[in-house]
Amino acid sequence: MTDHLKKPLAFKQPETFKPPEHRFFGRRKGPHLSARKQNLIEQLLPNISITLSEFDESLGADQKYRLNEDEVFDQSRRALWLEIGFGKGEHLAWQAKRFSDVGIIGCEPYLNGVAGLLTAVAEQQLDNVRIYGDDARHVIWSLPDQSIERVFLLHPDPWPKTRHARRRFVNPSNLDQIARIMIDGGELRIGTDHPTYREWTCAQMIWREDFTWLAETPDDWLNRPDDWPETRYEAKAIEGFATYFRYRRNSRSSKS
Numbered sequence: 001m002t003d004h005l006k007k008p009l010a011f012k013q014p015e016t017f018k019p020p021e022h023r024f025f026g027r028r029k030g031p032h033l034s035a036r037k038q039n040l041i042e043q044l045l046p047n048i049s050i051t052l053s054e055f056d057e058s059l060g061a062d063q064k065y066r067l068n069e070d071e072v073f074d075q076s077r078r079a080l081w082l083e084i085g086f087g088k089g090e091h092l093a094w095q096a097k098r099f100s101d102v103g104i105i106g107c108e109p110y111l112n113g114v115a116g117l118l119t120a121v122a123e124q125q126l127d128n129v130r131i132y133g134d135d136a137r138h139v140i141w142s143l144p145d146q147s148i149e150r151v152f153l154l155h156p157d158p159w160p161k162t163r164h165a166r167r168r169f170v171n172p173s174n175l176d177q178i179a180r181i182m183i184d185g186g187e188l189r190i191g192t193d194h195p196t197y198r199e200w201t202c203a204q205m206i207w208r209e210d211f212t213w214l215a216e217t218p219d220d221w222l223n224r225p226d227d228w229p230e231t232r233y234e235a236k237a238i239e240g241f242a243t244y245f246r247y248r249r250n251s252r253s254s255k256s
């Protein structure tokens with residue numbers, strides 16, 4: 001095992017979280033937005049943007065920051081899915097189009113990425129997408145236990161340097177929270193093309209009792225499943241191939 005996998009990591013705890021004050025805007029901005037995208041940010045985003053409720057001191061620890069499904073989608077959905085760091089949103093839009101009975105929450109702090117997803121939402125008339133334009137952990141910490149069926153984390157920033165390892169999204173604290181919000185039998189998908197992140201993900205997941213790796217043969221993690229469209233980052237895979245990790249959220253009543 002390489003050194004960076006042995007070091008204990010300290011992570012910010014959900015209890016210290018205060019919802020950010022801004023509501024609709026991604027934190028990070030890139031190139032100038034076209035007038036059409038700017039218009040979507042101003043007109044469409046407020047309608048499908050998630051706002052987190054204020055911290056309520058009177059609530060117990062397990063009720064703080066709870067995001068109510070009814071407040072997210074105006075009509076009942078068969079299931080809720082979550083995509084963390086959707087980039088320009090191609091994957092999320094693809095899933096939303098094919099699984100129109102599912103509600104999908106996408107989190108992305110990059111404003112140009114949010115504008116990309118908004119374009120797809122408008123063009124494809126998707127009514128089952130909601131957007132949080134900031135750190136996905138805010139949403140994860142706000143969601144009730146056992147509320148999400150599927151979580152996508154596709155090509156998270158690899159932070160390959162050892163001294164930056166604590167910034168990797170796949171870490172014990174985030175995985176504990178993801179396990180908490182997922183329903184039994186739900187699926188966590190992690191895609192990466194980065195060798196360090198591949199090794200890191202395996203090392204983080206292998207010990208967990210709340211998840212089971214669904215791969216039985218190398219083909220299962222080396223070949224992209226049919227319902228896993230290629231993302232923008234995957235298309236630029238650094239070694240020419242990506243890894244498709246699929247994990248089942250184990251039943252809480254058994255420790256398989």
Ligand SMILES: C[S@@+](CC[C@H](N)C(=O)[O-])C[C@H]1O[C@@H](n2cnc3c(N)ncnc32)[C@H](O)[C@@H]1O
Binds near residue numbers: 084086110136
């Ligand atoms: C390497 S890009 C991959 C984008 C997309 N998933 C893809 O495969 O094309 C990583 C994305 O994660 C976003 N990101 C990083 N940290 C995040 C966080 N804490 N919450 C939500 N998104 C995050 C970044 O803004 C960036 O768009």
